[in-house]
Amino acid sequence: MLYAQILINGLVLGGLYACIAVGFSLVWGVLNVINILHGTFVVLGSYIAYFCYVHLGIHPFLSIIVSGGILFVLGFLVQAGLINRVMGAPVLTTLVLTFGLELLLNNGILLAFSADYRTVQLANPLGSTIIGGLVFPLERVVATALALGLTVLLYVMLAKSRIGRAIVAVRMDAEAAALMGVNVKRIYAVTFGVGALMAGAAGSLLAIVFPISPLNSTEFLGIAFVVCVLGGLGSVAGAMVGGLALGVIESFGALFIGPEHGLTIAFTLLILLLIFRPTGIMGRRGYE
Amino acid sequence: MKKQNTTTRPLWGGAAGRLTALALLAGAAGLTQSAAAQETMKVGAPLPLTGALSPEGLKQQRGYDLWAKTVNEAGGITVGNKTYNVEIVYVDYESQTPRAVQSAERLITEDGVSFLFSPFGSGAAKAASSVSERYQIPTVAPTASSPSVYDQGYQYLFGTFTPNSTLTTPLADIVANSGEEIKTVAIYARNDLFPLAIAQEMEASAKAQGLEVISFDEYAIGTMDHGSAFTLMRQSQPDWVFATGYINDLILIRKQMADLGITPKVLTMIAGPAYKEFIEASGPLAENVSSAAWWHPAVSYEGEDIFGATTDYVAAFEAEYGSTPDYAEASASAAGAILQVAIEKAGTIEPQAVRDALAGLDIVTFYGPVRFSETGQINSLEPPVFQIQDGTAKVVFPEDVKQADMRYGDIN
Numbered sequence: 001m002l003y004a005q006i007l008i009n010g011l012v013l014g015g016l017y018a019c020i021a022v023g024f025s026l027v028w029g030v031l032n033v034i035n036i037l038h039g040t041f042v043v044l045g046s047y048i049a050y051f052c053y054v055h056l057g058i059h060p061f062l063s064i065i066v067s068g069g070i071l072f073v074l075g076f077l078v079q080a081g082l083i084n085r086v087m088g089a090p091v092l093t094t095l096v097l098t099f100g101l102e103l104l105l106n107n108g109i110l111l112a113f114s115a116d117y118r119t120v121q122l123a124n125p126l127g128s129t130i131i132g133g134l135v136f137p138l139e140r141v142v143a144t145a146l147a148l149g150l151t152v153l154l155y156v157m158l159a160k161s162r163i164g165r166a167i168v169a170v171r172m173d174a175e176a177a178a179l180m181g182v183n184v185k186r187i188y189a190v191t192f193g194v195g196a197l198m199a200g201a202a203g204s205l206l207a208i209v210f211p212i213s214p215l216n217s218t219e220f221l222g223i224a225f226v227v228c229v230l231g232g233l234g235s236v237a238g239a240m241v242g243g244l245a246l247g248v249i250e251s252f253g254a255l256f257i258g259p260e261h262g263l264t265i266a267f268t269l270l271i272l273l274l275i276f277r278p279t280g281i282m283g284r285r286g287y288e
Numbered sequence: 289m290k291k292q293n294t295t296t297r298p299l300w301g302g303a304a305g306r307l308t309a310l311a312l313l314a315g316a317a318g319l320t321q322s323a324a325a326q327e328t329m330k331v332g333a334p335l336p337l338t339g340a341l342s343p344e345g346l347k348q349q350r351g352y353d354l355w356a357k358t359v360n361e362a363g364g365i366t367v368g369n370k371t372y373n374v375e376i377v378y379v380d381y382e383s384q385t386p387r388a389v390q391s392a393e394r395l396i397t398e399d400g401v402s403f404l405f406s407p408f409g410s411g412a413a414k415a416a417s418s419v420s421e422r423y424q425i426p427t428v429a430p431t432a433s434s435p436s437v438y439d440q441g442y443q444y445l446f447g448t449f450t451p452n453s454t455l456t457t458p459l460a461d462i463v464a465n466s467g468e469e470i471k472t473v474a475i476y477a478r479n480d481l482f483p484l485a486i487a488q489e490m491e492a493s494a495k496a497q498g499l500e501v502i503s504f505d506e507y508a509i510g511t512m513d514h515g516s517a518f519t520l521m522r523q524s525q526p527d528w529v530f531a532t533g534y535i536n537d538l539i540l541i542r543k544q545m546a547d548l549g550i551t552p553k554v555l556t557m558i559a560g561p562a563y564k565e566f567i568e569a570s571g572p573l574a575e576n577v578s579s580a581a582w583w584h585p586a587v588s589y590e591g592e593d594i595f596g597a598t599t600d601y602v603a604a605f606e607a608e609y610g611s612t613p614d615y616a617e618a619s620a621s622a623a624g625a626i627l628q629v630a631i632e633k634a635g636t637i638e639p640q641a642v643r644d645a646l647a648g649l650d651i652v653t654f655y656g657p658v659r660f661s662e663t664g665q666i667n668s669l670e671p672p673v674f675q676i677q678d679g680t681a682k683v684v685f686p687e688d689v690k691q692a693d694m695r696y697g698d699i700n
Contacts, residue, residue: 002519009515107338115343117536119543121571128547135522137547210512211539211569215340219510247513254516259507260479262516 005134006251012137014247015144016206020220021227022151022239023198029234030171030191032091033083036098039221040106041071041196045203046212047113053120053207060120060207061146067200075196080189087188102217109214117211143205148240150201154194155236167191171234226270232280241281326364329372329637331356331627332379332395333405334416339383343535343565344408344616348430351620352376352405354608355628358594365628367635374624377401385412392416396423402637403427405623406445410434411481417445426630426643430623431616433582434485438663444639446646446664448582448619448626448655452486455558455580455671456493458685462673463528463554464497468696470553472502474526476517476541478533479506486558487532494530502526507537514541518548528554535560539569546573546700554578555699561676563614576698578675578684583615583622583655586683586691587672591654593625601654622655629653 024038048067052058058066078101086093126138158164169177170187178184210216223246231242246266253265273280333352336345356374364371377399379391388407395401396419404420406413406429413432420427421442429437433449463470473494477487484506491501502524505517521529529552531541538560545555560566561579570577585602595601601621605613613621630645631637650659659668673685675694682692 002523005519006516009513009519013513013515110338110342115346116565117343117539117569119539119569119571121569128549130549135548137544140547209543211536213536215342215536219512223512250513251516254513255520259476259505259511259514259517261508262511262513263508 001133002255006255007248008134008136010248010251011244012140012144012247013251014244015147016140016202016209016243017223017227017246018151018240018243019147019198019202019205021224021231021243022154022236023195023202024221024224025228025231025234025239026154026167026198026236027192027195028228030167031079031083031087031094031188033087033094033098033192034091035192035195036095036102036221037078037105038195038199038224039217039219040102040109040214041075041199042203042206042220043109043212043214043217044074044105045071045200046207046210046216047109047203048200049204049207050118050120050212053122059122060204061142064146064150064201064204067204068197069200071200071203072193072197075199076189076193078196079192080185083192084185084188087185106214106217113214115213115215117213119211120207122208139208143209147202147205150198151236151240154198157194158236163187163190167194226266228280229270230273230280232282235282238280238282245281327370327372328375329365329403329631330375330377330399330401331403331405331624332377332392332399332401334379334381334388334391334395334407334412336383336388336408336412337378337380341383341408344431345380345383347614347616348405348408348620349378350605350609351430351613351617351622352624354605354617355594355621355624357608358604359624359628362594365631367631367637372637376405381407381412385415388412389415389419392419393423396420396425401425402639403627403642405430405620406432406447409482410437410485413437413445413447414440417442420444424639424643426627426639426646428623428627428646430619433482435663435665438661438665442664444643446626446660446666448622448658448666448669450582450666450669450671452482452489453493454669455486455582455673456490457496458671458673459556459578459580460490460493460497460499462685462694463556464494464499466694466696468527468553470499470527470696472500472524472526473528473530474502474521474524474552475504476514476521476529476531477504477506478509478511478537480509480533483532483534483537483558487530490530490532490556494528499528507533511537512540514544515548518544518550522548522550526552528552528556530556530558532558533560535563535566535569538566542570542573542577551699553696553699556580561681562674564612567676567679567681573700574676574679576675576677576695578673578694579681580671580673581615582669582671583618584672584674584681584683584689585612585614585618586674586681587656587689589652589654589656591625592651593622593629593653595621595625595654598654618655622653622658625653625655626658 045067049060052063227242231238250262254262364373381387404427410432413429414437429447562581634641634645657668661667674681684694
C-alpha cells in the first residue's frame with residue numbers, strides 16, 4: 001500500500017515534469033538551441049494563470065489556452081526577430097543569447113510582480129479523494145492528466161499535421177527540408193513558439209500546485225534539462241518517459257534514503273545513464 | 289553577466305528624493321554658511337537584493353530605508369555641534385555568501401562607511417563579522433540568531449535576535465502543558481543553516497517537555513515535492529508537526545500536507561507564518577498554523593528610540609509601504625534605531641566610543657527592551673508565539689501581550 005501511494009505521488013509529479021520539459025526538448029532537438037528562457041516562460045505562464053484567475057475568474061485548467069496562446073506569440077516573435085539571426089552560429093552563441101534574454105525577462109517579471117510568492121487559491125478546491133486507502137490529490141491528478149494530454153496532443157500534431165511533419169523534416173535535415181520547399185526559418189519560429197506554448201501551459205497547470213515566483217525559473221529549467229537527458233533529446237515520447245521516470249525515481253529515492261536525498265538518486269541515475277546510454281531511455285529516435 | 293558587487297542605490301523614488309534633498313541642502317548650506325555643518329554618515333548594508341534570498345534582502349532594505357528616512361526628516365543625528373544625515377550604502381551580494389564578505393570589505397575600504405549592518409542570516413553575518421572586526425567597525429546584525437555567530441570573541445558585533453531556543457522553549461511549553469492529548473512530534477526541516485538549527489532546538493525543547501519525537505527528517509534546498517515524506521508521516525499520525533523552511537517551502541509543504549490528508553492537532557511552522565505573504569498565499573490552509581518570531585506588530589512598547597511606541601512604528605511603516613511590518617523588517621529598523629541611540633549616547637561617531645555605548649545599552653525601543661550580553665547578542669527580548677486565527681496572526685504568548693488562546697485541532 002505504501003509503495004502504491006509513493007508510485008501515485010511519483011506519477012502525478014512526473015506528469016508535470018514531462019509537461020515542463022517537452023517544449024524545451026522540442027526546441028533543443030529541432031533548433032539545436034538550448035533555450036535558457038524556458039524556465040522563465042513557465043513562470044510567465046503561471047503568472048498569466050494567476051492573473052486570469054484573480055481578475056477574470058478563469059480557472060487555471062482553462063487558462064492554459066490563454067497562457068499557451070500568449071507564450072506561443074511571444075516565442076514566435078523571439079525566434080523570428082532575434083534567435084533566427086544567429087541560427088547556424090555555434091551553439092554557445094544561441095545559448096548566450098537566450099541566457100541574456102532570460103536575465104531580461106526574469107528581472108522584468110521580478111520588477112513587475114516582485115519576488116513575493118503567490119498561489120492560486122481555488123474558490124472551490126477539488127481536495128483529495130481516497131480510493132482503497134490510496135490518496136489522490138485531485139488538483140494534482142487533473143493537472144497531470146491535462147499535462148499528459150497536452151503532451152500527447154503535441155505528439156499527434158507532430159505526427160499528423162502538415163506543420164508537424166515540416167517540423168520533423170527540419171529536425172531530420174534542415175537543408176533537405178528547405179529543398180523540399182519548407183520555409184525553414186518560419187518552421188524554426190513556429191517550433192520555438194510551440195515550445196513556449198508548452199511552457200506556458202505547464203506554467204498554468206503548475207500555478208495550482210507550486211507557489212509562483214520568478215525565482216522558480218531555475219528549478220524548472222533544471223528539471224527540463226534532467227528530463228531531456230533521462231528520456232532522450234528532442235522527442236515527445238522521451239520527455240514523457242523521462243518526466244515520469246524522474247518523478248517516480250525521486251519519490252522512491254525520498255522514501256528509501258530520506259527526503260533529503262530524493263534528487264540524489266535521480267541525479268546518480270542520470271550520471272549513470274550519461275555514461276552507459278548517453279542517448280537517454282528512449283534513444284535518439286524522436287522522428288515522430 | 290552582472291557586474292560583481294554592484295552598488296545598489298535605492299530605487300528611483302528614493303534616489304530622486306535624495307537628490308532633491310541634497311540639492312536643497314546644498315542650496316541651504318550656500319545661503320547660510322554659518323549654520324551647523326550638515327555632514328553625511330554612511331552605514332554600509334550588504335544585502336541579497338537578487339537571487340534566492342531576495343525576498344529577505346528586500347525586507348531588510350525596507351526596514352533600513354524607513355529608519356534613514358525617519359532620521360533625515362527629523363533633521364539627522366546630532367552629536368556635539370555636528371549633525372549627520374544618514375546614508376545607507378547598499379551592495380547587492382546576489383545571495384552568495386562569499387560575495388557578502390567581499391561586499392562588507394568594499395563598503396569599509398572603498399565607500400568609507402562608519403558602521404555596518406550585517407548581511408542576511410546567521411551564516412553570512414558570521415562570515416562578514418571577521419571583516420568588520422578587523423577594521424573595528426561597529427556592526428549590528430538584524431537577522432542572525434545562532435549563538436555561534438556571537439561566541440567568536442568579537443568586540444564589534446551586536447545582534448538583535450535572541451538565540452533560537454528562546455523561540456522553541458515557550459512553544460514546547462505551551463503545547464506540552466495545553467491539557468490536550470499531545471504526545472508525539474514529527475519534525476521536518478529544510479537542510480539549511482537556520483531552518484535546521486531551529487529544528488534541532490525544537491527537538492531538544494520537545495524532549496525536555498517529555499514529548500516523543502517520532503521522526504526528524506530533512507529535505508534539500510530547492511525540493512519541489514514532499515509527497516514521500518508526508519506519505520510516511522500520514523502513517524505515523526503525529527500529534528504535532530513542526531516544519532521549518534522559508535516561505536516558499538512552507539506554502540508548498542502546507543498544501544501537500546492538506547493534499548495527503550495529514551491532520552495533526554498542532555501544526556507549527558518557522559519561518560513563514562510571520563509574513564503576511566504566507567497567510568495570503570495559503571488562504572484557509574493558513575488557519576491555526578502556529579509559529580514564533582522575534583517580534584510581532586501586536587507587541588506594545590513605549591520606545592525611547594526615534595520610532596517611539598510600537599504602534600507608531602507600525603503606523604509609520606504602513607504609511608510608507610502600505611503593509612504591516614514583520615519581524616525581519618522591524619529588526620532591520622531596530623538595528624538602525626539602536627545604532628542611533630548608541631551614537632547619541634557616545635556623543636561621537638568614533639567607532640570605539642560607539643562600540644562601548646552599544647555594549648552598555650539598556651533601553652526600551654519600539655522593538656522591545658534592548659540589552660546585549662557579553663557576546664553581543666541581545667538577551668532582553670521575549671519573542672512572541674502566535675497562531676493564525678481567522679486570517680490574522682494572534683499572539684498567544686507572552687501573557688502581557690497575549691491576544692488569544694492557542695487553538696488545537698482543526699488543521700485540515
